[in-house]
Structures are given as C-alpha cells and as structure tokens.
Amino acid sequence: MKKLFTLLICFISITSFANTVIVKGSVKDSSGKGVASRNVRITTDTTVSNANCQIVHYKITDANGFYSDTLTCNSDIKKLRIYTESCGVILINDPQITTTNIVESNFVICTPPPVVIVQPAPPVSCTAYFLFSAQANSVKFSSSATVISSNDTIISRKWEFGDSTTNLTSVDPLHVYAKTGIYNVCFSIKTAKGCESKICKTITLHDTVPPVVVTPPPVTCNAYFVFVPQIAGVKFNSNVSVISPTDTIVSRKWFFGDGDSSLANQVDPSHIYTKMGSYNVCLSIKTAKGCESKICKTVVLGDSLSPIAGSVNEPVKIVRVYPNPVHEKLNMLVWSFNNNIAAEISIVDVYGQKKWSKKISLLKGNNSMDVNVSFLVSGPYFFKVNTAFGAVGYKFYKL
Structure with a gap:
C-alpha cells in the first residue's frame, strides 16, 4: 500500500507539471541586436494537444528583445505554435514540449533600411567689393567689405590696377602709379565652394588730389x-x-x-x-x-520625409499611418495621382480578417483621415486602400 501511494503522488506531480509550460525567447535583427516592442503570439497546437486546451497569448519584447510567458491548462500541452512578423512576413516556430516543460523559441527578423534625409545645400553667395583712398599717385585699396557666405572662405584674390600690373595675393594692397590719369581697377575673388565675383571701378588721379568720396559697400543679406x-x-x-x-x-x-x-x-x-x-x-x-x-x-x-512624387505607375500611395503604435485614434495620409478615385479603406488583422472598412473618394494629392481604433484588441494590423488600380497596405500595431 505504501508503494502504491508513492506512485500515485509521483503520477499527480508529473501530470500537474505537464499542464504548465514556460515559454521564453528573443527577437533579434539580422545584426544580432535585440528588437524591443515586438509582438509575439503564443498558441497551443490543438492538432496535437487536447482540443479543450486552446490558449492564445500575446507578449511584447522588452528593451533587449526578450519575452517570456507561462501557459497553464487542465489538459496536457504537447506542442506550441509561436508567431512574429518580419517585414510583412509572418514567421512561425512550432517547438515540441520537452520533459522540462521549458520551451525556448528565438526569432531573427529583417533589419529595415535606414531613412536617409538629404537636405539641399545652402546657396553659395559672394560679392567682391573694395574701397580705396588716394594721395598723389599712391592708392591704398581694401577688400574688407567683400561679402561671402558664413561657411565659406576666399581662396583667391586678383587685383588689376588698370596700368597693366596685377597683384594676386594681397587683401589690402598699396599701389603706386607711374603718373596721374584715369585707371579702370578690377578686383576678383574665388571661394572654396566655387563662388566667383568681380567688381571694377574707375579711379582718377590728379596732380592736386581732390577729396576722395568713398562709396559705402552694398548692404546684402x-x-x-x-x-x-x-x-x-x-x-x-x-x-x-x-x-x-x-x-x-x-x-x-x-x-x-x-x-x-x-x-x-x-x-x-x-x-x-x-x-x-x-x-x-x-x-x-x-x-x-x-x-x-x-x-x-x-x-x-509623410512616409518619406521629402516632397512626395507619384506617377501613373504608382497612382495611390499610403504616405503615413500615425501614430504607430496607436492607442485610440489613427491618422492616415493617402496620396492619389488622380482626382475623385473611388476607394475602400479597411483594417485587417494578420490573418486577413477585415475588422473595419469604409468607402471614400480620393482627391488628387494628399488625403488625410482619422479612424477610431479603440475597439481593436492589442496586436498587429494592416491598413489597406483598395481602388481600381489595385491594393496598397501599411502595417501598424494597436497597443
């Protein structure tokens, strides 16, 4: 009788243990980095396990890409099916239950390409300018009033004094003319960013030097x-x-x-x-x-962070679904190449079941609309737009 009682206790312990399964694992990208906030769906495989033991759990990965769950049932759990999504494709693991009742299921998903934002370069601007003061045949020149972009530098200066002589280095040269007269003086610059500018002024030198009137530099911005x-x-x-x-x-x-x-x-x-x-x-x-x-x-x-360009080859485009993930209110921005296009917008789950739909008319350009998604249970969904040109979709996650 004592041996029979001991065997009965062991059988009860093994049976209880078989009804509880611990599931753990990770979701990492192709570089081996853990992916946070990734939805993992854990279900019992009723084709193998008892049909009365049908369990569906959703788990979200932590900051390091890990998740864990405990499944308990009155009947034996013999096999699981575990799902996650990778760039629009559903990945499935179906591990067997071992004698330890601990199941590890890891996923490696794709790494989305980075968004590269290219900004136009600022305009390259420069304006050559010089001042001068004359005394007899000597003239002092100054180019300090020359204007260039704040992020540019002058790499070349050329002075042409009008008497067949030049200076290729000085910022503020002093030039002595052989005789009085009228001279056409030119000053040209070139910057590191390729901007070039030239200015010419007429200088008149007299035996008796009259007061020189200096024209102030132009005010530019x-x-x-x-x-x-x-x-x-x-x-x-x-x-x-x-x-x-x-x-x-x-x-x-x-x-x-x-x-x-x-x-x-x-x-x-x-x-x-x-x-x-x-x-x-x-x-x-x-x-x-x-x-x-x-x-x-x-x-x-929008979806791309630069002006949207469409064509007859892409007549309808989902620009953005925002915010994503979403709690209650979802804003969709849909771009249409044509005007007054009949369309059906809908929300479907990852199994293709339609959860919500509405018929609208798309105007040419951007079309913005808000949808209350508070009725949806937590999990991944797709926002779809169906027109005569075909269907386009965009994935989002309901918190």
Whole structure:
C-alpha cells in the first residue's frame, strides 16, 4: 500500500507539471541586436494537444528583445505554435514540449533600411567689393567689405590696377602709379565652394588730389534655412543665412504654415505639427544695417520625409499611418495621382480578417483621415486602400 501511494503522488506531480509550460525567447535583427516592442503570439497546437486546451497569448519584447510567458491548462500541452512578423512576413516556430516543460523559441527578423534625409545645400553667395583712398599717385585699396557666405572662405584674390600690373595675393594692397590719369581697377575673388565675383571701378588721379568720396559697400543679406523632420516634430536651422561680415541679424521671424509662428529671434527652433501634411514654412530676417530678406519652403510630413512624387505607375500611395503604435485614434495620409478615385479603406488583422472598412473618394494629392481604433484588441494590423488600380497596405500595431 505504501508503494502504491508513492506512485500515485509521483503520477499527480508529473501530470500537474505537464499542464504548465514556460515559454521564453528573443527577437533579434539580422545584426544580432535585440528588437524591443515586438509582438509575439503564443498558441497551443490543438492538432496535437487536447482540443479543450486552446490558449492564445500575446507578449511584447522588452528593451533587449526578450519575452517570456507561462501557459497553464487542465489538459496536457504537447506542442506550441509561436508567431512574429518580419517585414510583412509572418514567421512561425512550432517547438515540441520537452520533459522540462521549458520551451525556448528565438526569432531573427529583417533589419529595415535606414531613412536617409538629404537636405539641399545652402546657396553659395559672394560679392567682391573694395574701397580705396588716394594721395598723389599712391592708392591704398581694401577688400574688407567683400561679402561671402558664413561657411565659406576666399581662396583667391586678383587685383588689376588698370596700368597693366596685377597683384594676386594681397587683401589690402598699396599701389603706386607711374603718373596721374584715369585707371579702370578690377578686383576678383574665388571661394572654396566655387563662388566667383568681380567688381571694377574707375579711379582718377590728379596732380592736386581732390577729396576722395568713398562709396559705402552694398548692404546684402539672404535668408536661408534647412530642416530635419524628427519623431516629435521638425527641427529648423537658419545659421546658413548669408549677411555682410560687418553686419548682424537682429530679427528672425518664423511662420510654420499651420497658423503658428515664432518672433523671438530664434536661430534653430523646433516645431511640432498636430498632423501629417504639406506646410509652407517661411523665415524673415532683418539685420542691424537694415537689410531684410525672406525665404519660404514647402515641408511635407509623410512616409518619406521629402516632397512626395507619384506617377501613373504608382497612382495611390499610403504616405503615413500615425501614430504607430496607436492607442485610440489613427491618422492616415493617402496620396492619389488622380482626382475623385473611388476607394475602400479597411483594417485587417494578420490573418486577413477585415475588422473595419469604409468607402471614400480620393482627391488628387494628399488625403488625410482619422479612424477610431479603440475597439481593436492589442496586436498587429494592416491598413489597406483598395481602388481600381489595385491594393496598397501599411502595417501598424494597436497597443
């Protein structure tokens, strides 16, 4: 009787242990780095396990790409099926349950290509200019009033004094003429960034030198800015604006195209837009010497962070699904090459089941729309647009 009781206790222990399975593993990219916030779906395989033991769990990987879960059932769990997504493809592991009841299931997924943002180079600008003062046949020249871009340098200067002589090195040369008369003096420059400029002036030398009237240099300025879209908005920078070396910018006014502006003389402000779209952003500057300049650029917030170009070969494009992952409200930006295109927009799960749909008409250009997704359970989904030209989709995750 004692041996029978001992065998019964062992059988009960083994049976309980077989009903609880610990699942753990990792999701890494092709470089071996753990992928955080990746959804992993864990289910029992009812074709092998007891049909009464049907379990579906979702787990999210931690900051290092790891996940773990514990499955418990009144019946035996014999086999699992574990899923995750890799660049639009569902990966499946189906490990057997070992005697330890601990299952490890690891995934290696694709690495999305980095987004490269190319900004246009600031304009190359330069203006050659010189001053002079004469005494008898001696003339002192100065090129300090020459204007170049703040991020450029002069690498070549050439003086032509009008008497068949030249100077190729001096910034402020002194030249002595053999006799009085009228001379056409030219000064030319070349910068490291390839900008070239030339100016010529007529100099009259008298036996008795009259007072020399020096014309002040022209006041020039060119407003310019670059921008970089970021997760929390757009970062602007105006330090590439061009002004005279002896001048300073005293006023900067930013107009962000969505009704907001900044008048606080900010060099590099950041601005948060509430939704995706196209915005006409303008910068106006004013210098201490009274020069004013204005520039406007179109900023497009979408799937690619540069102005969207479509064609008849890509008549409909999903520009952006935002935010992603999403809690309740999802904004979609869809671009159409044609006007008044009948379309059905829908949300489907990873198994192709349609969860929501709506028929709309797409206008030419960007079409923005909001959808309440609070009714969806947590997991991966696809936003799809079906038209006569075919179907396009975009993956998002519901938290």
